[in-house]
Amino acid sequence: MTTPNAVYWDPYRPEFWANPHPVFQRLRHEAPLYRNEEYDFYALSRFSDVERGLTDKESLSSSRGDILEYIKADLPKTPGLFIWEDPPDHTAHRGVLSKVFTPRRMNELEGKIRAYCARCLDPLVGAGGFDFVKDLGAEMPMRVIGMLLGIPEEDQVAIREMVDASLRTEAGKPLQASQARNSGVEFAEYIDWRAKNPSTDLMTDLLQVEFKDPTGTQRKLTREEILVFVNLLAGAGNETTTRLIGWTGKVLADHPEQRAEIAQNPALIPNAIEELLRFEPPGPSVARYVAKDFEIHGQTVPAGSAMLLLVAAANRDESRYPDGDRFDIHRKGPPHITFGRGIHACLGAALARIEGRVALDEVLKRFPTWSVDIDNAKIGSTSTVRGWETLPVFTGNGSRSSVRREAAPTATQESAATQPASATGSWELTLSTPAGPQVMTAHIVMNGESFSGTMSSAELTAQEITGKVSGKTLSWTLPLTKPMPIKLAFEASVTGDTISGEVKFGMFGKGPLTGKRI
């Protein structure tokens, strides 16, 4: 029976997700072992309890997964999916991936991560605003994990969308067990190709590495196991880091004086990222199957139950983090529990940290201040992550038609890379092609008498472009290989927020080009 005014926690209610922290505080104080009858689960919220839950692998098992809905659905086992395994299978499978997915390998990626950030952010300098999630958070981690695994650039967006779709929930509703996709069959083509064409990527290493399997046999990984590993990394490495970057944009906009300190002193970035991870963890909870009766707070949680370990609540437990609801980039003291604990502690934590640090550094170099366009921002929660699905922000210098500035920018607010020329920014271009109108997006950064940037469309992933500037006229080319090899030659003039000109389609003639700033 529910007592009047008893604390109630429903993990699916969108209104809780906007700010779950007051309810989490009540859970810690009033119901440290919480029972939700409606969805039939238990939850722990105090730091010491969550830590105990994550490390007591005998009582709280990962064998049915770490997502509440999947635990209850008792899905068939996928060998090699070690995040859903207990020892000894977990030990063998995690062990072999750790051999090739090393912190050293992750640290070596820093330069490339910086280059991906620059590719996302440079075209936005001078545009007056950008979206922390759509323009950076969803792009960079996908490119990084794609490069690491050896997934061709043109396929990376499709892979990310597939992974995201498999975890998306309808507002207020649980994840459907039918959404689970663990086999990694979508990666089969790449693995088979890599088997014939070895390279320096992780897929190649996975094809070659040897390990002692759970039966004690020394062997190589099977094709099925490699597919599962690749799938796990692509899934675990994308949306969590995307949400971290979104929270970076939101929380630092809410604490401008701390953001200014970091902009002045980039040495503060690593601690700022740790505090962001504590304050708003991208994955607010992990779940476990109760394999053996579990005694806590004088009660018994019976074997066969599902237990939610509320990482986000544990991270603000006042007994461990004084004034835990306060964001403080100078906070010293015990580490957060955002990457889990024990045998399943996040294998990609080093990579997530580098991505978070580099992203913040590269944003601050270009945009020391920003304010959130809160009317157009959207927060969401799936059964695995909580965070901003879109977080548009206003930056200094330049404007977007929808932009409302909260503070007047100063000349130094955008980096030295800011260019005075009028074409810098993002453009939607409409080309009249022999096959009908074609819409493309161009991101342009002017540099005196030349410019660089990218062009993309629904069918074409971003292609690098460079061109010349003469007065108000820009000229550039775009070589295409599909549907046939052809070089498009553009010449167009910019007037304020519009662009017009013509494009030549090799031997197929030419057509008008029009466009507007977006």
Ligand code: HEM
């Ligand atoms: C901010 C970003 C991230 C967060 C908050 C996060 C969080 C977590 C957490 C809480 C766990 C433990 C799950 C459990 O105990 O059941 C975990 C496991 C894991 N994470 Fe992450 N993660 C992040 C980024 C990444 C990245 C970038 C990768 C790899 C590319 C990755 C790969 C993994 C893997 C493979 C596991 C399974 C480890 C095991 O079961 O032994 N994660 N992560």
